[in-house]
Amino acid sequence: MILILILLYFLSFLLIWQFVGYPLLMGIIALTSKPGNKEYAFQPFVAILVPTYNEKKVIE
Numbered sequence: 001m002i003l004i005l006i007l008l009y010f011l012s013f014l015l016i017w018q019f020v021g022y023p024l025l026m027g028i029i030a031l032t033s034k035p036g037n038k039e040y041a042f043q044p045f046v047a048i049l050v051p052t053y054n055e056k057k058v059i060e
Contacts, residue, residue: 050059 052059
C-alpha cells in the first residue's frame with residue numbers, strides 16, 4: 001500500500017511539474033538572464049541543397 005502511495009505522489013508531482021513548475025522556472029530564468037551583445041556584421045554562409053535527379057533544366 002505504501003508503494004502505491006509513493007508512486008501516486010511521484011506521478012502527481014511530475015504532472016504538476018510539467019504544467020506549472022517547468023514553465024515557472026523557464027519564466028524566472030528568462031526574466032533574470034540578460035541577452036548578450038549581438039554582432040550584426042557577421043553574415044553566415046548559407047547553402048540550399050535540393051535533392052533531385054536530372055532536373056537541372058527545371059531548377060535553373
